Amino acid sequence: MLDKNLEVLQQFLPQLKERGIKNLINGKTVEAISGKTFENTTPIDGNFITRVAESDKEDIDTAAQAAMDAFTEWKAMPHKNRRDILYAIAEKIEEHADEIAVLESYDTGQPIRFMKKAAIRGAANFKYFADKAIDAQNGLSTPDTHHANYTIRQPIGPVGIITPWNTPFMLSTWKIAPALAAGCTVVHKPAEFSPVTANRLAELAHEAGLPKGVWNVVHGFGETAGKSLTEHEYIKAVAFIGETTTGSHIIKQGAPTLKRVHLELGGQNPIIVFNDADVDRALDAAIFMKYSLNGERCTSSSRLLLQKDIYPDFVEKLKKRVARIKVGHPLDPETEIGPMIHPTHQEKVLSYGKIGKNEGATLAVGGGKPDGLEKGCYVNPTLFIDASKDMRIAQEEVFGPFLTVIPFETEDEAIKIANAVKYGLTAYIWTKDVGRAHRIAHLVEAGMVWINSQNVRHLPTPFGGVKYSGIGRDGGEYSFDFYMETKNISIALGDHDIPKLGIEY
Known part of the structure; x- marks a missing residue:
């Protein structure tokens, strides 16, 4: 092909x-x-x-x-x-x-x-x-x-x-x-x-x-x-x-x-996964919404908020999946991530790998250029874990294949972390508790909220954000x-x- x-x-x-x-x-x-x-x-x-x-x-x-x-x-x-x-x-x-x-x-x-x-x-x-x-x-x-x-x-x-x-x-x-x-x-x-x-x-x-x-x-x-x-x-x-x-x-x-x-x-959108969620579906959605389209999408779920009960197992599955994402020539149908748009943008995305490590987050996957693709603007799929809400990698829009994982304990803490950025485009909520889903959808500062779903665009619905x-x-x-x-x-x-x-x- x-x-x-x-x-x-x-x-x-x-x-x-x-x-x-x-x-x-x-x-x-x-x-x-x-x-x-x-x-x-x-x-x-x-x-x-x-x-x-x-x-x-x-x-x-x-x-x-x-x-x-x-x-x-x-x-x-x-x-x-x-x-x-x-x-x-x-x-x-x-x-x-x-x-x-x-x-x-x-x-x-x-x-x-x-x-x-x-x-x-x-x-x-x-x-x-x-x-x-x-x-x-x-x-x-x-x-x-x-x-x-x-x-x-x-x-x-x-x-x-x-x-x-x-x-x-x-x-x-x-x-x-x-x-x-x-x-x-x-x-x-x-x-x-x-x-x-x-x-x-x-x-x-x-x-x-x-x-x-x-x-x-x-x-x-x-x-x-x-x-x-x-x-x-x-x-x-x-x-x-x-x-x-x-x-x-x-x-x-x-x-x-x-x-x-x-x-x-722009956006720095949260995906919030509670301990009662369908973990496998949430994992699929988190990976797709961050690493599809090279991560260069305003609605990507850039911050993954995981409740502490499920944090260790979820992160282990996440690391294995992200490490297997195929980077390559964009005209190859097997490729899942192609090059960044331009050398200046490639350097910007790569710079956040250094920023994340300097801030004390754990680099779990990626963080550099892939081997064998030196001529192009390629970046490895990158995953940081054990981050906190005030780190730059959790505050600023990286706009690339770059995911930051933050643990939380309570519903109130999840809302505070989700809202602790200047942006407010989208939010994604994963829980089987109907009341909780609606409560958070009302409280999270975002123009659009998807519950138990990735971004599925329906043309009659309003698309847009709040704040910055x-x-x-x-x-x-x-x-x-x-x-x-x-x-x-x-x-x-x-x-x-x-x-x-x-x-x-």
């Missing part, structure tokens, strides 16, 4: 190297106005992939103007037509899922076993919001004695979408599909570390019949292209997935234009709350009293 995936890669890699990755603005592929480019390489071995347009303010201006010009027609398009286009985009994604998965895996280092599923999930996002487009404008009826009141939702306008380098294809669809369904037009700025599939997705959308200017892609760096996008007066809202510090900058940059922001940021993990919610009607404005319309039912001024008495 590795050879087959390499064959698929070779179908696209030569032309990708030759033509480079340019911007896609108003339906046309164009270079950055300055002519500048930057180099994109694969984290597998550092080999050159292609050159990418390095855009700045002038390119964002052009894209924002295209999105503004296209907005009037797109928002006025009949809902059924908009739905049909979104369905056609989904079908295009499904048709090219293997190609997308291979390109994404090569560009990001994510194992192909997960990327094929991610591509199909991207298609599912478009199908789901295609159906939602029909009633996206629906509101409420709030009658009064003398007036009929009803609300409608209307698209907010052109929006900026800034996506990260971990599973970029799927996460782009997560933001762009509801924006288009709502009637918004889009300027998309992909992460500079993972530019390859962003253009392919937008190209497929145009092949599916999307009008020009509705979806624009501008490549570049956050400090230039990203900053210009968040500041642009034509852009009415910015949806961002990424690091917490960048999210705070976006709030500041959007403030002068009173821009609406939706921020999905973000602002706003994705999913179902919650997405439309962000991409649309609510308008109230009030109609008098008869001759109600109107106060009179300036009359003769």
Whole structure:
């Protein structure tokens, strides 16, 4: 299967190297106005992939103007037509899922076993919001004695979408599909570390019949292209997935234009396992939620809280399983962990191995680079045990295959440990005690809680965090709350009293 995936890669890699990755603005592929480019390489071995347009303010201006010009027609398009286009985009994604998965895996280092599923999930996002487009404008009826009141939702306008380098294809669809369904037009700025599939997705959308200017892609760096996008007066809202510090900058940059922001940021998420839990299932979930997708996921369960009665046996099983996780070439279907996205990120993850040992935690597995994979950005699956809640490895987001285990005795102690971080994205609770499960779900500081389960995404439900993990919610009607404005319309039912001024008495 590795050879087959390499064959698929070779179908696209030569032309990708030759033509480079340019911007896609108003339906046309164009270079950055300055002519500048930057180099994109694969984290597998550092080999050159292609050159990418390095855009700045002038390119964002052009894209924002295209999105503004296209907005009037797109928002006025009949809902059924908009739905049909979104369905056609989904079908295009499904048709090219293997190609997308291979390109994404090569560009990001994510194992192909997960990327094929991610591509199909991207298609599912478009199908789901295609159906939602029909009633996206629906509101409420709030009658009064003398007036009929009803609300409608209307698209907010052109929006900026800034996506990260971990599973970029799927996460782009997560933001762009509801924006288009709502009637918004889009300027998309992909992460500079993972530019390859962003253009392919937008190209497929145009092949599916999307009008020009509705979806624009501008490549570049956050400090230039990203900053210009968040500041642009034509852009009415910015949806961002990424690091917490960048999210705070976006709030500041959007403030002068009173821009609406939706921020999905970092996490240091707890998985809490009580002594009455189904230990084997909890073990499977803990390992999957930390070490899948290279550990580069905001919802990963980075802190494993184990009740002391089960701590020794659980840790022994955990050590054996983590030591057997297969690190290798991401296009090999047998690979469970591929390389980190970039050498700078590899060094960051490796540095936390030294930090954990210096803090006094016990390094049980991993902590360095795997043998035989020196050319790439690889990191061994790492497991620290006997940690405490105040250690940096339990406080800071490592964003890699790095798990920290902390013991606890009581329910109250578990809640204190879980809440002792600045983040609040997700929490995972394992117990057979129904009352306890609900108590902790209410008390833990997180936007999402899964009980006796790993992260299973259901599109109608709200997705988002609290504290330093973000602002706003994705999913179902919650997405439309962000991409649309609510308008109230009030109609008098008869001759109600109107106060009179300036009359003769």
